[in-house]
Amino acid sequence: MSLLKTQEISKAFGKLLAVNRVTLDIRQGDIHAIIGPNGAGKSTYFNLVTGYHQATSGRVLFKERDITRLPAYRRCVQGITRSFQITSIYPKLTVYESVLMALVCHRGVSLNFLSPATGFFREEVWRILEEVGLAEQAHAQGDSISHGDKKRLELAITLGTEPELLLLDEPTCGMSPEETESTMSLVRKLCKDRKITILFTEHDMAVVFGIATRLSVLHQGRLIADGTPAQVRASEEVQKVYLGGAA
Amino acid sequence: MERRDVLDRGPWYENKWWLIVLIVAFFAAPLVFGEFYLTVLCEALVMSMLALSFNLLFGFMGQLSFGQAAFFGLGGYGVAMLMTKTHVNFWLSIAAGVLVAAVVGLIVGFFCVRLRGIYFAILTLAFGQLVFFIIFKWHNFTGGDDGIQGVFPPPYLKSPVSYYYFILLVFLGSTYLLRRIVRSPFGQIVKGMRENTIRTEFLGIHIAKYQLIAFVIAAALAGLAGAIWVPFYRSVAPSYLTWIKSGEPVMAAILGGPSLFLGPVLGMFIMTFFHAWVLGFTVYWPVVMGALILVIIFFLPGGILGFMQEKLKERETRKQRGDSDEFAEDAGDIKSIR
Numbered sequence: 046m047s048l049l050k051t052q053e054i055s056k057a058f059g060k061l062l063a064v065n066r067v068t069l070d071i072r073q074g075d076i077h078a079i080i081g082p083n084g085a086g087k088s089t090y091f092n093l094v095t096g097y098h099q100a101t102s103g104r105v106l107f108k109e110r111d112i113t114r115l116p117a118y119r120r121c122v123q124g125i126t127r128s129f130q131i132t133s134i135y136p137k138l139t140v141y142e143s144v145l146m147a148l149v150c151h152r153g154v155s156l157n158f159l160s161p162a163t164g165f166f167r168e169e170v171w172r173i174l175e176e177v178g179l180a181e182q183a184h185a186q187g188d189s190i191s192h193g194d195k196k197r198l199e200l201a202i203t204l205g206t207e208p209e210l211l212l213l214d215e216p217t218c219g220m221s222p223e224e225t226e227s228t229m230s231l232v233r234k235l236c237k238d239r240k241i242t243i244l245f246t247e248h249d250m251a252v253v254f255g256i257a258t259r260l261s262v263l264h265q266g267r268l269i270a271d272g273t274p275a276q277v278r279a280s281e282e283v284q285k286v287y288l289g290g291a292a
Numbered sequence: 293m294e295r296r297d298v299l300d301r302g303p304w305y306e307n308k309w310w311l312i313v314l315i316v317a318f319f320a321a322p323l324v325f326g327e328f329y330l331t332v333l334c335e336a337l338v339m340s341m342l343a344l345s346f347n348l349l350f351g352f353m354g355q356l357s358f359g360q361a362a363f364f365g366l367g368g369y370g371v372a373m374l375m376t377k378t379h380v381n382f383w384l385s386i387a388a389g390v391l392v393a394a395v396v397g398l399i400v401g402f403f404c405v406r407l408r409g410i411y412f413a414i415l416t417l418a419f420g421q422l423v424f425f426i427i428f429k430w431h432n433f434t435g436g437d438d439g440i441q442g443v444f445p446p447p448y449l450k451s452p453v454s455y456y457y458f459i460l461l462v463f464l465g466s467t468y469l470l471r472r473i474v475r476s477p478f479g480q481i482v483k484g485m486r487e488n489t490i491r492t493e494f495l496g497i498h499i500a501k502y503q504l505i506a507f508v509i510a511a512a513l514a515g516l517a518g519a520i521w522v523p524f525y526r527s528v529a530p531s532y533l534t535w536i537k538s539g540e541p542v543m544a545a546i547l548g549g550p551s552l553f554l555g556p557v558l559g560m561f562i563m564t565f566f567h568a569w570v571l572g573f574t575v576y577w578p579v580v581m582g583a584l585i586l587v588i589i590f591f592l593p594g595g596i597l598g599f600m601q602e603k604l605k606e607r608e609t610r611k612q613r614g615d616s617d618e619f620a621e622d623a624g625d626i627k628s629i630r
Contacts, residue, residue: 095494116498117493117494118493118494118495118496118497118498118499119496121493121494121495121496122496126494126495126496127494129490133488133490133491133494134488134491135484135487135488135491136487136488137487138483138484138487142480145480146480146481146484146492146495147495149477149480149481150481150484150492150495150496150497151495151496154477155477155478155481155497155502156477156478156505157476157477157478158472158473158476158478158479159472159473159476160476160477161472161475161476162475162476162477162479162480163475165477202491202495203494205495206495206496
């Protein structure tokens with residue numbers, strides 16, 4: 046079943062057409078990778094789905110509802126959230142407070158002015174921290190933990206909003222091979238246990254073919270291939286513009 | 293399991309004994325201070341409320357409001373006009389003063405919260421000056437540059453000592469309320485917007501709406517400060533709304549430490565008392581104040597209270613390390629490890 050659909054979606058920056066009439070189905074339960082060379086429009090496509098940018102034309106449907114004109118925060122309430130390529134966390138808050146922040150934002154207590162925030166959602170925060178393996182660092186400040194842990198923390202924060210569709214922009218960017226491996230198995234686990242559909246971009250082809258259940262290729266803003274990893278690997282056009290001899 | 297207990301602080305009186313001492317000292321102050329310093333103390337308390345309202349936006353939300361005095365002045369004018377022109381009851385006038393400040397805060401805030409950083413600061417400054425000029429020029433309605441005189445509190449609050457206690461109670465009540473707010477889920481989101489606006493938006497928060505709520509709370513608190521100050525001073529003048537007045541909470545927050553809840557209060561107390569004392573032998577107060585701010589910015593960038601907290605933390609860590617070396621087996625029993 047399709048969870049998210051983009052229909053003929055385009056985004057122009059001045060004369061540059063960053064995303065050019067992309068029609069794509071993201072099916073529920075998939076780990077869907079979007080790949081393409083630098084400047085292919087992956088990040089812009091992400092921004093159109095999450096509402097960071099408004100589409101120039103075309104429509105975005107989430108669970109059959111038109112969300113094309115919804116601002117980012119409303120899409121998040123509906124179940125779409127994201128991580129950023131440049132890790133976006135709360136540097137001066139502790140790991141625990143950061144995850145608590147997400148729950149406080151999402152669980153309908155955001156207009157509570159009088160009860161202490163620390164009294165809320167203790168079980169849930171610890172469950173998420175244990176799930177991503179950050180329980181030991183719960184009281185460390187966000188900017189004091191390692192790069193890999195910051196990426197995990199961002200993932201933990203997004204989990205606080207109970208997303209149905211989670212977009213990960215270069216989730217293993219800058220990670221060591223061990224960190225990459227554990228992050229990928231974490232993503233796989235989240236997809237399975239929490240039934241989260243994942244849409245991600247990644248430049249590391251080993252990671253992409255290791256985890257993706259579905260693959261789309263963007264080139265100069267256009268969608269040039271879409272299918273299972275095996276199908277995409279076999280596509281001649283993809284071979285020509287992107288994978289080269291690597292596959 | 294024990295790591296979860298870090299969230300549970302001990303009973304509040306264990307950590308907060310100094311607060312009780314301070315409050316008792318405030319209640320005992322009229323026994324010690326003469327009328328002059330009692331007046332200074334009243335001013336310090338009222339201006340501290342203004343500084344706290346400013347710091348909700350600055351220290352907690354990360355937005356510098358340079359028009360906070362406009363709300364202070366509006367609260368004051370609200371009370372003064374209602375009491376002298378229509379002879380409305382004192383308490384109702386104060387409530388109305390707060391309401392006026394909050395409503396204007398809602399209108400001004402609506403435009404300001406769409407901006408960040410320097411643009412936010414400039415727009416609040418512009419709105420502040422706009423309100424000032426309206427009051428300054430509208431002679432028939434507001435008294436223009438003459439201000440309004442003869443704003444008398446009810447008989448039971450006429451003496452400086454009784455009015456001091458009134459101010460003290462309002463200060464304690466509103467400070468307690470604000471403290472609750474900054475620690476609440478809403479306060480958590482306010483801090484989140486300071487730390488990372490984009491991240492917070494992608495957690496489903498309508499940034500402008502939440503900044504507007506904080507802006508209105510700050511305006512109402514500034515209005516309350518102005519509303520209780522004017523009957524004490526028996527008069528109100530347009531100078532209460534100028535950008536110079538708006539600068540005072542900015543300096544107090546930097547002086548005391550904007551990252552700590554009571555930092556601006558300490559800063560305002562130092563400024564007010566220092567001002568009263570310095571005026572005894574020189575009129576060049578701004579020079580003295582400027583020098584003080586320079587010293588703080590260069591040597592104590594976290595403000596005075598921030599510096600003190602840092603030193604205390606250092607000492608505690610040193611002590612703990614020492615303790616655990618000597619009594620390694622008892623380390624698990626030390627309750628104060630945070």
